[in-house]
Amino acid sequence: MSLTDLTFDPEDMIGRLRPWIETESPTFDPAALARMVDLAAIDCAAAGASIEVIPGRPGFGPSLRAKFPHPDQGQPGILLSGHLDTVHPVGTLQQNPWRREGGRIFGPGIQDMKGGIFAALEGMRQILRQGMQTRLPVTFLLTPDEEIGTPATRDLIEQEARMNKCVILPEPATDGHGCVIGRYAIARFNLETRGVPSHAGWALKEGRSAIAMMARKIPEIEAMTTDDCTFSVGVIHAGQWVNCVSSSCHAEVLSMAKTDEDLERGIAAMLALAGTENGIELIVTRGVTRPVWKPGQPQDLALFDTAAAIAKQVGFDLTHQPSGGGSDGNFTGALGIPTIDSTGLRGAGLHTLTEHVLEDSLVERARFHAGLFLELA
Template sequence: MMKNYIETRHEQFLTDFKTIINIDSSSDNKSGIEKVARFFEKRFMAIGFDTKVLFLGDERVPCLVAEHRPSKKPFDIMFLGHMDTVFPIGEVENRPFSIKGNKAFGPGVCDMKGGLLVVLHVLETLKHEGILDSLSLCVTFNGDEETGSNTSKDWIMSTAQKSMRTFVFEPCRPGYRFVLQRKGGGWFQVIVKGQEAHAGADPEKGINAVVELAHQVVKINELNQNEKQTSAHVTVITGGDKVNIIPNKAQASVDVRILKLEEKEPVETFFSTLPKSPHLKGAQITVQGHIDRPPMEAGEKTRKLWDLIQSTGQQMGLPMEAISTGGCSDGNYTSSMGTPTIDGMGIVGANSHRADEYVELDSIDNMVFLVAQVCKTIGHQS
């Protein structure tokens, strides 16, 4: 039985886990990311996948593509993940892979090297069970997700166009909660230029950039008072140099999130109109930025795919819940291409981007079996 085979390989999974966690691979550590890619390259080639390590863009971002394509039809499934982490060189030396009770710890253990290993062990299981040749599959691992996937996103979207469905192996949330919707978003910079003056002797000669910016911040905050779940939060603000000088410059950074693509144009229009209506006469306002990541929306085909995953998990005795989140992933890009996308297909875990990031060890075999079983069903339907 497939489940028994997966259980016999649990220790191999942990060995693999230790190997890739103990490789520093922050987004700016290209050599570390390549080492992770080479680990997977060898294993995917061993099961017959056409595998290549790519170096994309001027920055030569290491990425991995592995394809199993018995026919020229679209890929039945695109397996999507990222090899980079947010942790700097030296993090592994400070806190290498470790196990305490039912949890594993280490840099990127949850976000998302555990998910990458789920992909590998699922495909090795399908090969062992003789199921692989009934499916057309593509593995797409990038190396710049944590910095926005600026170099790899076009490659990801073009692969999604050739795929029937996408599984994203970001961590499954505690309680076996999977992500069907993610907000899209972007960043804006609001820059105000005023006129400096002596704050005591002749303040009337100045134009207070900080005061002007404060009025603009109030306007921006009103975007949060809506029924569309758009959010706009001023997160960083600067202005002024000395206590006795009317400031001539101030600046605010704004994090914006949208739930549906139709909200993109109204939000961008709002920010583009800010320079036209300063509160203080003579103040000049400049706005930079845009919505650069589309929302991940759950359409009818995505819901149908979720029904298959949910029912498979429930037959295994797992609780299985679908959620929506404000955070982004590369699933936003695949979804924007019209490809049904389910996220959170990795190991159950939490506390991403923190030193206490963890995964639940008893979810490893469950997630490998769940994904493998779903793939088997899809193979029979193809």
């Protein structure tokens, strides 16, 4: 039997994908993620895998490790690394409900990246149903914290990757039929301004506003952006009472850097902002950093060449490019382990209320992943 002998039922797939999307699982809700892990565990077990639920660190949901039957199980093989967390809070389904419209399927997290994981699982399910054997053992590792930089499971992912020959990440496909081999660094920073409180009505001049200080710093930070190193302020928290001059303001900054040198310069520039102005202190601390996964590494290109040949069998031309968006591929690629990223579903609107995938990419990508599992050696 060969890859073309595998049969996929798109309507059945769509029906079984729906609970994955309607089980909302934002990063900051461990209970919601535990429900999602339970659902994924059931489907992995039903596909034939032995499963292990790995408890989460405090404040985080659990992870799932699924190992598919193979005579060489325990030897280095293929790792499929994915994340079950999304950026969408519970309740987003009310604004972007599961629905099918004009060849598209909508729902929170369907493109990033539940749909891609589900398609890869369907590939393994059909392989085992047909009694076929992959050349290498296959392991799925599904984690709960990618959307915030993977602070809780990076060591788990890296250790699992070290025990395998290659890594596949079914993050959303890039434009057309593209995948990713190479990602730029992503650095996060936490900012705090500490001002002097006062009554905003009768003693305004006695206060020093932490909010005003942060507001002045934001344009300064974002103005440091270049083509090779970007800075964006995405989160601000401050104030409790409008009649109080704010004494504290918190912000979070995301920086993208194309090279290690760009990363170090960006880190230095951010840390140099710390200091005191007009009685207000600015504190800058470095958060989670994803390392540069250098594009064009020979081991990744070799893996891509194999994947491109499989894509041809499936019926599409696979392309590749580096990406400015971070993923857990940053970690595995930076370790030098052959890695291919963004093998997941085609669609648009990730991280928005129009997130959707193209229906025809479900079978396409399930068959593509089946080919990867069958032919990688």
